[in-house]
Amino acid sequence: MATTSTPFDVQELMSRFMFDLAAIPLFSVDPNLLSMYMPPMEAAVALDTVMEVAFLRLMMPASCWKSMRWLNIGPERKLKAAHTVLGEFVTEMLERRKINTCPVGNDEEEEVVDIISSFINDPDYADDDLGQAMIISYMLAARDTVGTTLTWLFYNLTQNPDIISIIRKELSPVASRKVAAGARAMLTFEPDDIESLVYLRATLYETLRLYPPAPLEIKMVAADDILPSGHKVHAGDTILISILSTRRMKSVWGNDCLDYNPSRWLTEDGNNIRYVPSHKFLAFNSGPRMCLGKNIAIMQMKTVIAAVLWNFDVQVVEGxxxxxxxxxxxxMKNGLILKLKKRDM
Structure with missing residues (x-):
């Protein structure tokens, strides 16, 4: 793509990349959605359908979507089809995993450590439906949040080339050490290489602030209560919190709340990330419900950003x-079409 400047949908590419990256530690099997022939990704599309229909359910009375489910029409019909596709995908991955872990000798069996083993060996998840639901939840969490964030990040960087320049300047000493050590062609960066790069992390945080991959937070009221705002809530009520809106409030983030400004995350000397409490910046939830994969997600995104920006010039297709x-x-509703060009260095 970079050699021929062929336009491509970075959202689809990130979806394929993260789908494979999520499935490998889960099943010890690579779906190969990112292979050169770009196979159909029915399971990934089915995951998209699940999230779209879940959103529609929130926007209508329960009686409406339950009626559609009973009649098997509209979005509920699509959801049923998506569940079938996902069920077939999970079954296929489990079968491929069994083949890959078959005995390799008379008394020797290949040891494979993966996440699915925890479910298979845990009696609490012996029920097939529950196990499948847990697997799908993991795939959603691992794929959607990272892939979505990277898409919005690359879009914003194309609109702010000065930010790209700062990140490249920060990467330069690391890249120089790699070249001196014998690295050739395109450079990739290990997590330890870029752990101390504060502006890179600040850019990622600013993307998560303005474009939270999970823009809604849903809570069920356990008992009658009064919120700090004075609003009364009753047991069984559903509270819908717009995370997207809270990230764009002047009272929380200042008058420049709508500006894409990674520097807001830096301390005055610019050498460290400024502390922001998790209840203000809910990118990875807060308290005991803090995302277990937070550090892994940050590591994955930083390594992708660093490799792309150091090796390529990124351009968004106009119109x-x-x-x-x-x-x-x-x-993004319509994806994001980009062009890459190999940097002259």
Whole structure:
């Protein structure tokens, strides 16, 4: 793509990349969605459908979507089909995993450590439906949040070339050490290489602030209560919190809350990330419900950003309609078409 400047949808590419990256530690099997022939990704599309229909359920009375489910019409019909596709995908991955872990000798069996083993060996998840639901939840969490964030990040960087320059300047000493050590062609960066790069992390945080991959937070009221705002809530009520809106409030983030400004995350000397409490910046939730994969997600995104920006110039194709999709995940409705060009260094 970089050699021929062929336009491509970075959202689809990130979806394929993260789908494979999520499935490998889960099943010890590579779905190969990122292979050169770009196979159909029915399971990934089915995951998108699940999130879109979940969003629609929130926007209508329960009686409406339950009626559609009973009649098997509209979005509920699509959801049923998506569940079938996902069920077939999980079954296929489990079968491929069994083949890959078959005995390799008379008394020797290959030891494979993966996440699915925990479910298979745990009696609490012996029920097939529960186990499948847990697997799908993991795939959603691992794929959607990272892939969506990277798409919005690359879009914003194309609109702010000065930020790209700062990140490259920060990467330069690391790249120089790699070249001196014998690295050739395109450089990749290990997590330890870029752990101390504060502006790179600040850019990632600023993307998560303005474009939270999970823009809604849903809570069920356990008992009658009064919120700090004075609003009364009753047991069984559903509270819908717009995380997207809280990230764009002047009272929380200042008058420049709508500006894409990674520097807001830096301390005055610019050498460290400024502390922001998790209840203000809910990118990875807060308290006991803090995302277990937070550090892994940050590591994955930073290594992708560093490799792309150091090796390529990124250009957005003009004339696109950039808008979010109505979904529980803040994807772009029409994707994002980019062009890459190998940097002259």
């Amino acid at each position: 696109q309609s950039i808008q979010p999709k109505p979904s529980c995940i803040l994807e």
